[in-house]
Amino acid sequence: MDWKTLANTLFPQGHAIVERDDFLSGDAQVDGQTIAIIGTTGHTPIGVEIALAQAQAILHTVRTAPGRPILMLIDTQGQRLRHRDEMLGINSYMAHLGKCVDLARRHGHTIIGLVYDQALSGGFITSGLMADACYALPDATIRVMGLPAMARITKVPEERLTELAQSNPVFAPGPENYWRMGGVQAIWHDDLPTQLQAALARPFTGDRRSALGLERGGRRLAQPVIEAVAAGTPWQRHDD
Amino acid sequence: METLNYRFEHGTRRLQSSPQVVGVVGSGNLEVLIEPAALNGACTIAITTAAVGFGPIWQAVMRDFHGRWLLADTRISINDMGATPAVVSLRLDQAVQTMLGDAS
Amino acid sequence: MTAHTISYQESTARERLQRLFDAGSFEEFLPPSERVVSPHLGQLNAPVAFDDGVAVGRARLHGVQVYTAAQEGGFMGGAVGEVHGAKLVGLLRRAVLDRVAAVVLLVESGGVRLHEANAGLIAVSEVMRALLDARAAGVPVVVLVGGANGAFGGMGIVARCANVVIMSEEGRLAMSGPEVIETASGVEEFDSRDRALVWRTTGGKHRYLLGDCQQIVADDMTAFRAAAHAAVTELSTASAALTLDALTAEQQLLEQRLARFGAMSEPVDIWTALDVPDAANLPMLGADEFIAVAATHRLGV
């Protein structure tokens, strides 16, 4: 979806978002309050520059607008695959962005993500997946890689993967699967402004995604394993 | 994947140590988990292997392994990724030796 | 016979745990005998490991109790699946509950396990969050990178969320593997078989000079042990948490890095720009010689 269309739908009270080299920043009015907008568009790959720009915008918000909620708008094809980005330490730039999101949260900013188009692996992991909660539009694509590439790497026939993807959300792309695994808090099917208001009003109570994955049946082992290790309790088999 | 199960009786050597794992599930390698278990004196070996169709070879390798150590009340579990019999025998011997070393 | 040092790179994850910490002190949480294996690999007809490729637990480092995890690079490249990631998250959460002196992560991983793609991706982000929760709770995290598979993908990011990264020259710390880049963008972009180039670009020395790792050691268990101990000791008197000041400084460091080196294409040019004498020869130097030459020129101190 075009970001301008999205912004006009999402912020009926108005926004001042600007795009520069696929980087989105600015603010918007939601339910009478100002929120900060940070994001990417055009399926842009996340290289060192755009990672840094997002981090800069978050730090700026923390410094100049204490407590202002932040919405990250996500559309990326993943991390940029260049020798130069690796040489410069792109993982450090990504980590820095993730840490800035984390810092904003700890400084009292509500920070949520919205996948409005594409979200792929490295471009997603330090943005939407670092937020208090991540949401998605129904038509969004979320994945690590496509099934053909996955078939090549795992040496499992694509037909078999497609078949498995019907029952196991681990293999197939799509917001539904991420919802089932707890990675996406909710899918916004309609009335986006209301959904956004509700999301911003939701109190943050820690990273509950593995618990959600268990409740929703998409990731049955993560939560029990975390609990068993964290609490030091004996392992109960979860073979159902 | 293929699963194979063996059970050997008449062992004499019982292991006292806590469970041990030896080796890595990597190409041409395997992991061996060895643990004491109440098995009426038997030694059981459960194998999951990525190399399908080598049952007779596993049988011979396990028979010789049991001949070397005569383990009793021992459960051995193996995850294999196409290890050769030489590597299998080596890891099994290492696993037993680790148990014995800890017990002494 | 010649006396050998024990190679960190050649050791398995479990051997590293035995050798890095005080003898016999490692006590495993959710050990392999519990057989908590991946619920997804079986469907793909792929082998499982009884520990899903990571051992987590507690151990002592010169008498100081720490929590630790070691990823096994030999099993699926140390990649993070649902169980693997959950063990790391559980460990980090327990570290907070038990207020341990530090968490020492022996990272060796290609990142997300593609066989469990979606679950792996979420799991890695959960590890990042749990790591930063630990830091916020005052538990410092030390990451060691010295395995043959390096620290790539999500685990390359996780490593840079820690308080301290300790690497060997042989260790690699990056995002996308050279083969992935070559496949996507061509051999002219990154010749993955030019191993010297791969290591110049992602190896310990380059990371040390750029400030992405704080210490570089020889590929020797004793050296890693000493460096890990020094790091844990030093961190015991500092605040582990992220601060706005620290991240502002990191923002500046990364901006300057981009401004100074962003137009370059060869790591040696960066080293030369850092005024390291005889930069082209740096790959040939042993760890001690290298530190003697590089320590005063490196960034991020």
Add this chain to the structure above:
Amino acid sequence: MTVAAWNTLQQNRAARLTRAGRELGSDLAGKTLPAARVADLLHAVLECGDRVCLEGNNQKQADFLGHALANLDPARINDLHMLQSVLALPSHLDVFERGIASRLDFSFSGPQAARVARLAAAGKLNIGAIHTYLELFSRYFIDLPPRVCLIAAEAADRHGNLYTGPNTEDTPAIVEATAFKNGIVIVQVNRIVDQVPRVDVPGDWVDFVVPSPRPYYIEPLFTRDPAQISEIQVLMAMMAIKGIYAEYEVQRLNHGIGFDTAAIELLLPTYAESLGLRGKIGKHWALNPHPALIPAIEAGFVQSIHSFGSELGMEDYIHARPDVFAIGPDGTMRSNRAMCQAAGHYACDMFIGSTLQIDLQGNSSTATAGRISGFGGASNMGADARGRRHASPAWLKAGEQARAGRNTIPRGQKLVVQIVETFREHMQPAFVERLDAWELMEQAKMAIPPVMIYGDDVTHILTEEGIANLLLCRTDEEREQAIRGVAGYTPVGLGRDARMVENLRDRGIIVRAEDLGIDKRLATRDLLAARNMKDLVRASGGLYQPPKRFRNW
């Protein structure tokens, strides 16, 4: 009555040179022509049906000339008969694909073996014969003299004197066979100099010199990263050292190319030293400059090495060890494949190397269906030298064991050892009832199956299960059971007669690790004198500079 013409070859040569001179005109300065004119030169001097020797072996390649040859106009030049020790590059087969050449006599085609088979099946490539190296070189002098040879050198001067340097390799044999049968010698050189460091090939044997736009290609074929040596290979190396090297006091030898023998090289300064074997084994070698041998050289095991070719990155190290390597007055090494093959055949007491398949007679083959790969150096190295007359302790002992109890005149024998794990990767058994070579013979319509080393030359088979000493076997049945007895859990091994194998063990025909007093638990990589490439660099005092593909620094 017509007068017999006795100088047709000379006349033909003169005509070719005249054509070339006319074609190149002022672009030909003495013997030197610019790279851009190489196709014109080849079109002028070649004639359809010519025997053309293109220098290319498993190490250095006259790749620029080979590429030029492959791009000639097949309407003008066709039906060439290629002579080549090794087909390594795609261009080596492009000449057949494009119809420039139609016939081939060669030794080895490793990386191109599948394409050789396809082109042969398609009728585009007629194989004269597959040879061993010495055999092919020999035929250059008898019935296959090249009309034109295309070779590679480091440098040439204005007179055409060539410096071939450390990687001299096949060049002398090719040039001598061509030049003295009135053929044409064309060389690609990396550079033209005023004075060559030394004259490896005299200028009056050389007709045309082409400065190549890039240095000739060279493959670091003999570099083995110690990091890839397994603990099973360490165990086998221990058994080799204790059960064969020490047992026969092997002082002069050749090693194959694989990781099995690299493990032995890396155990000399550690395990062999601990057995007190320094000075007693492994003193003189016919061997490329294996980086894995550096620790043994530094430890004083090795007195001398003569080499088939050089090895990339070893130049400075070789230069600094002139007592060990064959060094010219200019300070660089000289290699010579033909000489070294002869030396390895006649002056070595042992060959040890790996293989893919061994049958119940001990025949050893690297042939696989669908690939016509030929033979490397192992066939000449791994054959008893029937013409040998001088004695040595190892040679005598092997001969005695083979003849004990028989009414024959005393004579020695070469030790030919096949070292192989019972299973290769993907659980492929190394021991088989029937070699794949038979299938290949049928596919490629060969006269005989391509056997690398014949069973009657093999004296020992060493696996992780033990050593089978075939010298001591007295019947075909004993020999078969001895082989089965070290074949482990392969179908061949499982098919052994257990009682007979135990009997062979009692007689010392089969020796297991424990019989040698080897504790398998000590067979770890810690025994290796170098465990990675950097250790080799350290052992060399920084003189060895591995190619970039072998570095992780």
